[in-house]
Amino acid sequence: MGRHRVRNRPRFPRRPDRGAAVSTAASQPSTLGVCSWSLQVTSIPELNRLLAELGVKATQIACGDPHHASWDEGDAMPQAALAADFEMTGAMLGFPGEDYTTPQTIKETGGFGPVSLRDERMDRLRWALGRTKELGLSDLMLHAGFIPHPGDPDRKAFLDTLLEAARLAGEQGITLAFETGQEPAELLRQTLDELKAPNLKVNFDPANMLLYDMGDPIRAVELLGPDIKSVHLKDARRPTTPGHWGEEVPLGQGEVGLARFLDALKAIGYSGPLMVEREVGDQAARIRDIGLGLEAVRSLLAGS
Template identity: 40%
Template sequence: MSEEGYHKRLAACTWSFQPESPASLLDKLNTCGIRRVQLAMNPLVDDAAWAEIGTMLADAGVTIVSGMYAPRGEDYSTLETIRATGGIVQDQLWDENRELFVREAEWAQQLGIKVITFHAGFIPEQETDPLRATVADRLAQLAVIAAEAGIELLLETGQETAEDLEAFLAELGDAGVGVNFDPANMILYGKGDPLEAVERLMPFVGQVHIKDALPTPTPGTWGSEERVGDGAVDWSAFLARLDEGGYTGDLVIEREAGDNRVDDIAHAAGVITDLLRS
């Protein structure tokens, strides 16, 4: 595969760059050489300055490979706060979050985005827990909205074990919900070995995030996100598992920590490109 071929699989999450404006995003993309992105959708709804981002990216030769939906009210301060507020679990915000998704699906149609990912929130392990049925019902509603807009809806991994997520997806049946696999999230949340998890979830995987992490030494707290190659993910083995499972889709770099995001994203692209080449 040519160098161009490797880069046709790589992308980066726009929120990782912490852009203050569309122009800021383009500057940072140019600096690190990334020409494909997963686009944070909330700014398109919240800030008129982002209304022309599709045209701006296209004019700059940047392709949008997918979108990301972030429900209102999420608090990632601690594991306890995100368990209580993450995704679509909050009753008082459900109507607002459903409407937000409707608007973002409309934006996705305009921009030709075919995939949207998000965290649904902590899914209760017990099948008899009423919240489990509530999350399933809300996911089914979002999946219908997505399908009507020609969008594939993918759940981020990490807040459940692979076994629990697999069982939940089986319960959803043909709702049209898949997986955005993030190996670092499995480590950050302490939910299992990424290699074993991706093998189990491979039939559902529609996109992959490239992110690294180290496990926490203190149970009940976050692990630490690290630069790709500095964490616990065995990238050579992980990419091999993807290849063995027949995954040939996008590899989207996500960086949510650190003060040198542009450099870290460029570094990650180099690490993954070298491994793909070998």
Template identity: 40%
Template sequence: MEPWAIGVFASIDAGLGVNLDVAQELGIKTIQLHAPHQSSRTQEKVDAFKARLNELGITPTVVFGGFDGESYADIPTTQKTVGLVPPETRAARVAEMKEIADFANMLGCKCVGLHIGFIPHDTSDPQYGEVVAVAQELCDYSAKMGQNVHLETGQESADGLLQFIGDVGRENLKVNFDPANMILYGTGEPIEAVKKVGKYLGSVHCKDAKWAANPGQEWGQEVPLGEGDVGMEDYLRALKEVGYDGPLTIEREIPQEPERQKSEVGQAVTLLTGLKTKILG
């Protein structure tokens, strides 16, 4: 795969991300895929989906897990409902992530990703140790299939993420870096953060956002690529500096409206293509 192949976030049946027909029309060759519902994770459905991707010339690079009951309505709700941190849903969600890893393996994809949730900042908190243990369990399960596990940034600062990765201590634990999430959650300057966690980068999102008036207490605002506070050229230069040459995956949380997707994602592709030529030559 060429360095910095431009991709999009897509799904089979979850109504998230970019429609595959739009991706094909825009000439996109890689996708990160939101894991489908359990009923779509059968061998028969996988074979049909693989055939469709082959027909479109699209390669899946990461399969992302998401769970029923998660809500990103505001920061406190996200804290209570997202990922593997909430204790009451943890066991069921770890089991589901293993099923998603199996699905990714059937698809021939060697990476699974997820928002693990708001990891406790206090490493002596018993919950912290429990989340480290479930991350180890998921990494060990995925490693048997030769897979990496990518943690999406946002809920932790770069330093908090480094501490956690060190404590999990698994070679196949990597980072899916989303610069906009650092701004949306108010957890740190994205360019500084990407340089800190650079050696763990397994995948990245290209997404943009504006800071909230009270970062960390209220959401920032997601905006079209190039219209926010990330600074896309600085971001790509930082990715080059840390040696990242994998796909640049555009993630844009907009409705499944093909014309709007075509317009906004098309502009993002144009922006990234221009910057890629400027930086890589």
């Protein structure tokens, strides 16, 4: 948004024109910020204060849901956010009922995966599209759910659901960016190519690929590069026991390889938002870890 000042911009080159839809935020040099839900805030003034303390002016903001944030402002949240002294790079939607206790529970409950909940979640998407418009944004991020592989009897119905989601978003001029991690990058690449929907893109989270043990994040950047709309900077270690979660750790202390990851983004010409995310620990611990993560990113970008 033009009236907000933006600081701490990484010095990535402009992304070449690949024929993909590009938001205002993504067409400028990359913006460094923090995911709002990582700060465990409940109000816009609290978010504004903590962003200022961390020295950033940008956030990917939660629409408002049990997983990501429940705003004290209620329906007045968009107006409060627009009046605040920060920039929003996109909105994030989570669905009520998603259960992240284990990889299996989220497979059964995540995104548009549960057949019996697809209509209900499409209604929730409609609400989130309206809120995204109220926030003056054109990008909405979400987990699509576990994408069925080719040959799975539910694949066609699942992809039809994603196409309907794309149609609804397109009517509002909004791009949907599916978060990585719940499937190998090769499957997401194949699915996007099959759908051929210009407003379906990727919200890239390298740590999720490790937490779910779904491949190499660096290779995934190469595969998904033309469609990466936004990036979550988060770190993790792979699971040591099959079927269990990996371990999320502070940014720069895991297996992502922060320097290599930033180099990979630079190599594809990425210039979209870089949003630090932390989903483990109490608020004080998260703020500490996010601050250290921001310092690490700034140091690496300054040396690039």
